[in-house]
Structures are given as structure tokens and as C-alpha cells.
Amino acid sequence: MQALAKSGFPIVVAFLVVGAGPATAKAQDQEIWQALVAKATFTLEEAIDRGLAEAASGTVFQAELEVDKGKLVYSIDVAQEKRSLNVVIGAADGKVLEKDRESDDMSKAIAACKIGIKAALQAAVLQQPGTVIEARLLLEKGQPFYHFRILTDSKLESLRIDGSAVAPVRKEQDASSLIYTDRFFVNKEDLRAHGRNPYFILEPGHVLEFAGEEDGESAQLVITVLAETRKVDGVTTSVVEERESKAGKLVEISRNYFAISTRTNDVFYFGEEVDMYEDGKIVSHDGAWLSGVDGARFGLIMPGSPLIGARYYQEIAPGIAMDRAVVESVGGSAVMPAGRFENCLTTLESSALENGTGTKIYAYDVGLLHDGELKLVRYGPK
Incomplete structure (x- = not known):
């Protein structure tokens, strides 16, 4: 959260109140994120697509909304063989601000993982509706999983999605209550x-x-x-x-x-x-x-x-x-x-x-x- 302290966003002052208890701090943290999310003009999922397009090839293994150098941005990390490319995109204007080569080797995690970050993200939102502010692929004892931070109306939630399953677990939906297009007007x-x-x-x-x-x-x-x-x-x-x-x-x-x-x-x-x-x-x-x-x-x-x-x-x-x-x-x-x-x-x-x-x-x-x-x-x- 150090980047937030440099952001210049007025609401950050509330986060730094001395003596705030755990419950108060959590509430303030959630308020900060609500203010930040409101300033973003597109979602983390869309940012993943833009980051991958800028990288031209590879697999996205990490994406998050953050404040960097006083600017609200999406940071997208794309694995490319045994290195990675970090793409930083302005969350308000969509402009690409940085593209930096990094030494992260995610090849083992990606090889073990059977679902992409977007599919896992969508499964996470089905289980916990809200705004995803962070998605990260991790490897624990050889088992891949995705860690998500999701902003809800009341708090910040953390959620874990198994990366070794072909299709992530989802909440059951009542398909009969949905409307499906059944007429297709074509020449x-x-x-x-x-x-x-x-x-x-x-x-x-x-x-x-x-x-x-x-x-x-x-x-x-x-x-x-x-x-x-x-x-x-x-x-x-x-x-x-x-x-x-x-x-x-x-x-x-x-x-x-x-x-x-x-x-x-x-x-x-x-x-x-x-x-x-x-x-x-x-x-x-x-x-x-x-x-x-x-x-x-x-x-x-x-x-x-x-x-x-x-x-x-x-x-x-x-x-x-x-x-x-x-x-x-x-x-x-x-x-x-x-x-x-x-x-x-x-x-x-x-x-x-x-x-x-x-x-x-x-x-x-x-x-x-x-x-x-x-x-x-x-x-x-x-």
C-alpha cells in the first residue's frame, strides 16, 4: 500500500488515522478502494485483454489495480517463456504508460495450470460478486491456484480458485429463469x-x-x-x-x-x-x-x-x-x-x-x- 501514500488521493488520509482499530481500518481500506474503483473507466478483465494485446504473445499471470507514481493504473504481468513483460495502463484514460521486461519465471506455474486467468476471474465473480482489483497465479507445493481480491459493497474479500481443474467451480444458476435468444434474423x-x-x-x-x-x-x-x-x-x-x-x-x-x-x-x-x-x-x-x-x-x-x-x-x-x-x-x-x-x-x-x-x-x-x-x-x- 506504499504507492497509495504517494497518490495524492485525498481519501488516503482516512487510511492513515492513528489508533484506528482493525474493524475501522478494514472499513477505511474498503472506502479507499471504492473511491479508486470509481475512477477507473474499464475493468480489470478488460485491462487483461489490453495488456495481452500490447505484449502480442504470452500468458497473463498477474493483474491488479493500483496507484503508481500518483496515477491510478492497471499493472498486467505477461509470462513470455522464462521471462515476463510488465504492462502498465492508465485506468482512467487507457493509455499504455510503461512496458518493462522482468526476470519473473512463471513457466512451471503456467505449465501446471489448466485454466486461464480470465476464466478463473469469471468463476471467482460467480462465487463472490463484486469488482476484482487483483488476480494472481501462484504455485503451492506444485499445485497452481489463483488468488483474487474482490471489492464488494461491504468489504474486501479474498478468494482462491483451483488452477488444476479444466473448468473452475461455479455457483449453480437457474438456467430456466434466464432469457435466451431464439430467433435469428438473417438473410x-x-x-x-x-x-x-x-x-x-x-x-x-x-x-x-x-x-x-x-x-x-x-x-x-x-x-x-x-x-x-x-x-x-x-x-x-x-x-x-x-x-x-x-x-x-x-x-x-x-x-x-x-x-x-x-x-x-x-x-x-x-x-x-x-x-x-x-x-x-x-x-x-x-x-x-x-x-x-x-x-x-x-x-x-x-x-x-x-x-x-x-x-x-x-x-x-x-x-x-x-x-x-x-x-x-x-x-x-x-x-x-x-x-x-x-x-x-x-x-x-x-x-x-x-x-x-x-x-x-x-x-x-x-x-x-x-x-x-x-x-x-x-x-x-x-
Whole structure:
């Protein structure tokens, strides 16, 4: 807090009152931070994005709001191999004030950590609503965790988020009480079967392979963008095949239909045909639907410009498929058997027809990283 004493902010005088007891000091500390936060014109999360953009590459491991040389600033530390770059940004005007190379080696902590600082920050705010003024990646006995200081209406709170989990713990939300966009006004002439949204690639030959365990059995899933197309609801769509096996036996083949906007890069979902297998024979077509048939409409599977908090229906087939998603974070990292991925997008998914929620993570220029318990083991052209 020494920097505060040099700040020139009048409220600091209250912090220096001699003889203040612990409760009084805490109240004064909270008042100081409320005054400082009020002067900032953007959040710590936005500052992380700006700092990373200035660094051009690396992983943010520390970010805080502070007073430095009499000016309210955000200090962002970006790990770059075995060194780091400190970026100082004015919290009121957004100007970059300093960029200094430093000797901090955070490579071990970053290698051990499975989530990025922004994803952890968003998880922290879900657990403790307020304004984050400090975020820091630490390593304790080989275990990574994030330490946060969060300003609430009544006090300063400290919170710890496990960095070794792919998805941080969050408070349960009542998804049924939220409003999701369910109508998408697009010019169908702008839609194409093939294209590239960085989080949802529709280029023929692109393959994602997953493996893991489901219900105690080994399971595999292969998703392939085929070269063929199909016209659905007046739109020429791509055909994306999913083949799922359990214990070496085929259990499902689905053919999913997507189209991408040439104007916005949004990817829309036009339905799927499903074949469920038992002992090599088709036994049902559960979950099949097509936009334009029996009241079903196309949904949004991946926004072209994902915004945190955006809520939208992915499938709109009443009584059959009503999956929906909310964008939880953009810019985190994740580790899968296929490797470590940066600039990840995380969504929280639910259904209007069922209880419960699930998380999906998408990697930039790759696509989906996991489906339930199945994790990505290989990706790329077929």
C-alpha cells in the first residue's frame, strides 16, 4: 500500500488515522478502494485483454489495480517463456504508460495450470460478486491456484480458485429463469455451407477425435466435416458427421447440418439426422430434427463475435431438442491429451427440456475440446 501514500488521493488520509482499530481500518481500506474503483473507466478483465494485446504473445499471470507514481493504473504481468513483460495502463484514460521486461519465471506455474486467468476471474465473480482489483497465479507445493481480491459493497474479500481443474467451480444458476435468444434474423442468401469460424470450423476434411470413459466403458467420438452438402429450410448446409463408439462398438452416427454467415461469421445449426445402434443394427432415430419441419427452427451454434454473457438457443425443435448456451469466458487456456490450447471459449450449456448444465470448451483455430467425459486426442485435416 506504499504507492497509495504517494497518490495524492485525498481519501488516503482516512487510511492513515492513528489508533484506528482493525474493524475501522478494514472499513477505511474498503472506502479507499471504492473511491479508486470509481475512477477507473474499464475493468480489470478488460485491462487483461489490453495488456495481452500490447505484449502480442504470452500468458497473463498477474493483474491488479493500483496507484503508481500518483496515477491510478492497471499493472498486467505477461509470462513470455522464462521471462515476463510488465504492462502498465492508465485506468482512467487507457493509455499504455510503461512496458518493462522482468526476470519473473512463471513457466512451471503456467505449465501446471489448466485454466486461464480470465476464466478463473469469471468463476471467482460467480462465487463472490463484486469488482476484482487483483488476480494472481501462484504455485503451492506444485499445485497452481489463483488468488483474487474482490471489492464488494461491504468489504474486501479474498478468494482462491483451483488452477488444476479444466473448468473452475461455479455457483449453480437457474438456467430456466434466464432469457435466451431464439430467433435469428438473417438473410439466408448470406449463408454458406463451408467456411471458418475460429471456434467452429466448417472446412471439408477437418476432424476432431475424442476419447475417454462413459458409464465405465471406453468411448470414442470422431467428428468430421464432410465435403457433401444438403439443402435444409432453403439453405445449402454443410454435413458434419459424428460417429460414437463404446467398448469398440458403434452406438451412434449423426449427420449434423450447419451454415456460416459470410457477413457475421455466425454459425447456425439446421438440424441433424440420427441413427442409434445396438449390436450393429439401427434401433432408433432419437433426437433427430430439421429446421422448417414440424415447427422446428435453426439455432445459433457459435457466434462470430462471442460476447461474455450472450445467451442463445442452439436447437429449436419443441419437444425434441431445445439446447441452449451462454458464453462464460473468452481467452482462457485448457490442457487436453491433444495438447495445451490458448484463447479458449467456454460455454455453459443446458436444455429447456431437461434439468442440469454442462460446460464446453472451444479452442481458437481448433474447435471443440471436450464432449462430456470425452477429451480431444487429435485434430486437423483428415
